Amino acid sequence: xxxxxxxxxxxxxxxxxxxxxxxxxxxxxxxxxxxxxxxxxxxxxxxxxxxxxxxxxxxxxxxxxxxxxxxxxxxxxxxxxxxxxxxxxxxxxxxxxxxxxxxxxxxxxxxxxxxxxxxxxxxxxxxxxxxxxxxxxxxxxxxxxxxxxxxxxxxxxxxxxxxxxxxxxxxxxxxxxxxxxxxxxxxxx
Ligand SMILES: Cc1cc2nc3c(=O)[nH]c(=O)nc-3n(C[C@H](O)[C@H](O)[C@H](O)COP(=O)(O)O)c2cc1C
Numbered sequence: 001x002x003x004x005x006x007x008x009x010x011x012x013x014x015x016x017x018x019x020x021x022x023x024x025x026x027x028x029x030x031x032x033x034x035x036x037x038x039x040x041x042x043x044x045x046x047x048x049x050x051x052x053x054x055x056x057x058x059x060x061x062x063x064x065x066x067x068x069x070x071x072x073x074x075x076x077x078x079x080x081x082x083x084x085x086x087x088x089x090x091x092x093x094x095x096x097x098x099x100x101x102x103x104x105x106x107x108x109x110x111x112x113x114x115x116x117x118x119x120x121x122x123x124x125x126x127x128x129x130x131x132x133x134x135x136x137x138x139x140x141x142x143x144x145x146x147x148x149x150x151x152x153x154x155x156x157x158x159x160x161x162x163x164x165x166x167x168x169x170x171x172x173x174x175x176x177x178x179x180x181x182x183x184x185x186x187x188x189x
Pocket of ligand 1: 009014123125126158159
């Protein structure tokens with residue numbers, strides 16, 4: 001079994017990356033393989049609605065850094081989508097990943113179906129709920145199973161590392177990871 005977490009932050013080592021690693025830790029502890037993908041420094045173009053993803057070979061719209069992510073997600077059992085809040089929204093790169101992954105799945109073999117996972121949103125002050133909802137919509141429309149925790153997966157942080165001071169967020173993210181590991185273990189037993 002394998003779970004992949006994708007951070008949409010352009011900042012390597014930032015709060016969204018720490019949020020992902022926090023959620024992945026209990027999954028690793030449960031003996032499930034994990035992968036972390038940072039979109040920082042990656043070139044990820046937008047969906048151009050060309051429809052060529054219907055050929056089942058992924059997204060053929062751009063020669064950029066999307067294809068390895070497509071392959072990793074396709075081969076995973078679980079998916080975590082995480083983003084910092086930028087003006088009340090998820091970042092551009094994570095939206096581009098969602099659009100291209102979602103359309104490639106829906107137009108071909110529905111490879112996202114019944115993968116389990118969930119969303120994470122990190123912000124200095126506000127916009128978490130909108131961004132968490134934005135990322136959550138991806139799971140709901142793509143035939144996926146979204147896992148909860150004891151609160152929404154949202155964290156308050158500005159400077160890199162500040163998330164560690166939001167102890168409730170760390171607990172929420174850890175429990176989310178525990179729940180995802182629990183579910184995947186049940187599904188695949
Ligand atoms: C362009 C930009 C827009 C932002 N918009 C918001 C916002 O709408 N609400 C908020 O609370 N924080 C906002 N922030 C702050 C980030 O969400 C916050 O610093 C977050 O911890 C960044 O995550 P990272 O460390 O993973 O990059 C913004 C930051 C940037 C660079």
